[in-house]
Amino acid sequence: MRPEVAFHHVDAxxxxxxxxxxxxxxxxxxxxxxxxxxDARAVVFIGPSGGGKSTLLRTIAGLEAPDAGxxxxxxxxxxxxxxxxxxxxxxxxxxxxxxxxxxxxxxxLANITLALEKVHGHTPEQARETAMSTLRRFxxxxxxxxxxxxxxxxxKQRVAIARAIAAQPRLLLFDEPTSALDPEMTAEVLxxxxxxxxxGRSFILVTHEMGFAQRVGDTVAFLADGxxxxxxxxxxxxDAPQSVQCRDFLAKVxxx
Numbered sequence: 563m564r565p566e567v568a569f570h571h572v573d574a575x576x577x578x579x580x581x582x583x584x585x586x587x588x589x590x591x592x593x594x595x596x597x598x599x600x601d602a603r604a605v606v607f608i609g610p611s612g613g614g615k616s617t618l619l620r621t622i623a624g625l626e627a628p629d630a631g632x633x634x635x636x637x638x639x640x641x642x643x644x645x646x647x648x649x650x651x652x653x654x655x656x657x658x659x660x661x662x663x664x665x666x667x668x669x670x671l672a673n674i675t676l677a678l679e680k681v682h683g684h685t686p687e688q689a690r691e692t693a694m695s696t697l698r699r700f701x702x703x704x705x706x707x708x709x710x711x712x713x714x715x716x717x718k719q720r721v722a723i724a725r726a727i728a729a730q731p732r733l734l735l736f737d738e739p740t741s742a743l744d745p746e747m748t749a750e751v752l753x754x755x756x757x758x759x760x761x762g763r764s765f766i767l768v769t770h771e772m773g774f775a776q777r778v779g780d781t782v783a784f785l786a787d788g789x790x791x792x793x794x795x796x797x798x799x800x801d802a803p804q805s806v807q808c809r810d811f812l813a814k815v816x817x818x
Contacts (some may be wrong), residue, residue: 575599575733575764577622581631584617591617593788604759604780610811613785615768619737623657623764624648630706636732653681656726660738663727664710664716666786670697670721671706674728675746682729696724699752717749724753727763734758734765741770772815776800784808 577599584592591667592614599605607615620626622633627642641647664673674693678684697703700720712764719739727733740748752774759778769775775782779796792799803809
């Protein structure tokens with residue numbers, strides 16, 4: 563059993579996209595995406611590579627500014643023109659990338675305390691206490707003083723998740739968090755994400771793990787060619803996809 567730490571119950575995400583467009587070097591990556599995720603707690607983005615999933619996640623996170631359209635979170639439009647307001651927006655989010663993005667020269671503990679002190683205004687004592695309780699929650703306390711090079715891939719990703727949730731964010735964003743991991747470590751990280759859902763945390767997950775998407779998603783959005791082609795409950799989308807693109811994609815990826 564992992565030690566229990568009190569994590570606050572988080573309300574369902576209130577996230578809406580209105581005509582979000584983004585192009586890079588003249589190539590359209592997001593093609594006027596509109597969606598309302600209502601009362602969903604776990605939204606999963608699936609679809610072919612290059613379909614716009616990661617770019618949409620980064621736009622929601624305030625790491626990419628759309629060329630047109632907008633994002634509304636908790637009833638408030640994200641203001642991409644103000645770096646100060648973007649920083650405030652990002653402070654409400656916890657973001658986990660596929661490549662961990664840990665500082666290689668810092669210990670696991672310091673990777674967590676740094677953000678708590680510099681971004682969230684914790685004192686060093688508060689930051690250390692919060693970081694250690696979070697590491698204990700994920701059975702990582704024995705690795706607190708190790709640097710990333712001394713950790714396995716699964717441990718590094720768990721530290722990255724611990725860092726993301728230590729500040730009690732409103733919404734977690736996972737960008738293919740298992741794509742760099744072997745099957746055993748993938749299972750370890752997916753189990754952790756499933757536990758977070760069980761705690762009532764809200765998150766958006768970009769993944770190629772279809773079985774997991776089906777199991778954990780309240781809402782699944784299929785993205786292709788820069789559009790949300792289909793958005794449904796996991797059961798409906800996987801059992802009876804409505805679009806030819808989604809049917810073909812699932813037939814291909816679920817074959818083996």
